[in-house]
Amino acid sequence: MNWFFKYAVFLQIACYCLVGQGQDVQQQFLSPHNEARAQVGVEALVWDDTVAAYAQNYAKQRIGDCALQHSGGQYGENLFEGYGITDPVGSAVTSWVNEKQDYDYTSNTCAEGKECGHYTQVVWRDSKRLGCAQAQCNNGWIFVICNYDPPGNYVGQKPY
Numbered sequence: 001m002n003w004f005f006k007y008a009v010f011l012q013i014a015c016y017c018l019v020g021q022g023q024d025v026q027q028q029f030l031s032p033h034n035e036a037r038a039q040v041g042v043e044a045l046v047w048d049d050t051v052a053a054y055a056q057n058y059a060k061q062r063i064g065d066c067a068l069q070h071s072g073g074q075y076g077e078n079l080f081e082g083y084g085i086t087d088p089v090g091s092a093v094t095s096w097v098n099e100k101q102d103y104d105y106t107s108n109t110c111a112e113g114k115e116c117g118h119y120t121q122v123v124w125r126d127s128k129r130l131g132c133a134q135a136q137c138n139n140g141w142i143f144v145i146c147n148y149d150p151p152g153n154y155v156g157q158k159p160y
Helices: 003-039 049-061 088-102 117-122
Strands: 076-082 129-136 142-149
Touching: 003 088, 003 117, 003 129, 049 129, 049 142, 076 088, 076 117, 088 117, 088 129, 088 142
Parallel strands: none
Antiparallel strands: 076 142, 129 142
């Protein structure tokens, strides 16, 4: 076997593994989102590479400080950070979905002193596409971002 063939085989294997890993991560983000949406009768989200690229670009920008600062872009957005967690994707989406317990659909309000906006973005009926990313920050924390297209959480509107 010549060196070129060995190198080409190595690249093919490496690329295959990266693609497979990416699809696994996509499902790790999509599945809990879509389970929460199914519970309230909302159509499942689909993964969107353009939205994911936006999320990845912003996650890279946060590596230096890991600040929970919104990007201000055209998408709906949920942010999360954690330290020493083994499953940042699961921890992020679980924390957002767990806000459901403090959300009152009838009055479209959140319990006093609680946060519900992450949950309502997860289940926002008009959002159709999802893109998420995570980054290891310089301080050791993990930054997680999910973007939603079209965005949700419009004042005075119920999510579903």
